[in-house]
Amino acid sequence: MSQPIRVVLVDDHRMFRSGVRSELAEEAADGIEIVGEAPDVETAVSVIKAEQPDVVLLDVHLPGGLGHGGVDVLRGCVAQESQRGEPIRFLALSVSDAAEDVIAVIRAGARGYVTKTINSTDLATAIRRVAEGDAVFSPRLAGFVLDAFGAAAGEIAEVDEELDRLSAREREVMRLIARGYQYKEVAKELFISIKTVETHVSSVLRKLQLSSRHELTTWAMGRKLI
Known part of the structure; x- marks a missing residue:
């Protein structure tokens, strides 16, 4: 059972x-x-x-x-x-x-x-x-x-598909970084090390095919995630 x-x-x-x-x-x-x-x-x-x-x-x-x-x-x-x-x-x-x-x-x-x-x-x-x-x-x-969410069903599916590439922790880090938090502030907020934050940010940028924090902020703002 x-x-x-x-x-x-x-x-x-x-x-x-x-x-x-x-x-x-x-x-x-x-x-x-x-x-x-x-x-x-x-x-x-x-x-x-x-x-x-x-x-x-x-x-x-x-x-x-x-x-x-x-x-x-x-x-x-x-x-x-x-x-x-x-x-x-x-x-x-x-x-x-x-x-x-x-x-x-x-x-x-x-x-x-x-x-x-x-x-x-x-x-x-x-x-x-x-x-x-x-x-x-x-x-x-x-x-x-x-x-x-102000989008057609197909658009929401596309957004969800991108978000689904990220783990729950990566989403947390992504939102804080997109809001302008520094690595040490993210680490303090989530009770993790700065090195772990760096690893998560690198993973987020890779999975979303972005190259900078600026692009990440623009991406998150466009989806009203921050």
């Missing part, structure tokens, strides 16, 4: 967390297990790093951090790996379907976005799909995401 999909639930409303836990408990036999909960940014980052789940159900609006809610959680954990050695994947679960919320968490690294009107069966299916690496959106948001 395969291992269950380990899930951390992040939401600032205790009763909502309790309800989701209860609903998903019925899915446990099908391989879903909630291994941790958190009500705010700091607790979420701590629990996620400790538990190394496969999927994080992440509310968009949370107290704590730098005031960016779920985006702060993503920035703190997006490069973490699960106990299986796979990237920890994030599925936004929010009452909000506002464009700025959807865009922010997807750009920060979430694999999908569903609203809290979703039923337990569909939520369980979404969790499984995200765990497998799929991108998942509530039906009404699927078309909206394309519109929100």
